[in-house]
Amino acid sequence: MIRISGVASLLMIMLAMVFAVSLPAHAGEPVEKAASIQTFDDCASFNTDLNGDGAIDVAxxxxxxxxxxxxxxxxxxxxxxxxxxxxxxxxIVLKCIELRRTQRQ
Ligand SMILES: [Ca+2]
Ligand SMILES: [Ca+2]
Structure with a gap:
């Protein structure tokens, strides 16, 4: 049993490594900029209201x-x-839409 669980954890670690490598689908910089946005207030430093209707949404x-x-x-x-x-x-727009939804602003 110990040996089987050892193999199982090794597989889990290998799977985690594969996912860690394959998950970032975007090239470095774009992810970093969106990742630097932590709260909805951070969105104010970006031009996210592209249609000028006063809201950041799917439009x-x-x-x-x-x-x-x-x-x-x-x-x-x-x-x-x-x-x-x-x-x-x-x-960045997507991140701000998500933050707006989760922070109810
Ligand atoms: Ca740009
Ligand atoms: Ca808008």
Whole structure:
């Protein structure tokens, strides 16, 4: 029994390592920027209200996603202000939508 559980824990560790390596689907920087947002207040330092209706919601996420899909370079959709419109910007909007929902703001 001890030997079996030893093999089982080794398998668990190997699985954990595989997941740890494979989970970050995005390239480094985009994840780091979104990860730096801890509370909804942190969203205020980003341009997340893309349609200017005063709320951060799925409409804003769709707007930035559409811009990324269309390959637009409109600075209005540059959420983090780094000069490019890409998944990093979408990640920030998504994070803020999630925070808004969980923190009820
Ligand atoms: Ca909005
Ligand atoms: Ca950007």
């Amino acid at each position: 804003d996420l769709l707007a930035v996603k559409k811009c990324i899909h269309d390959g637009c370079s409109d600075s209005a959709y540059d959420v983090d202000g780094d000069g490019a419109v890409n998944e990093a910007d979408a990640d």
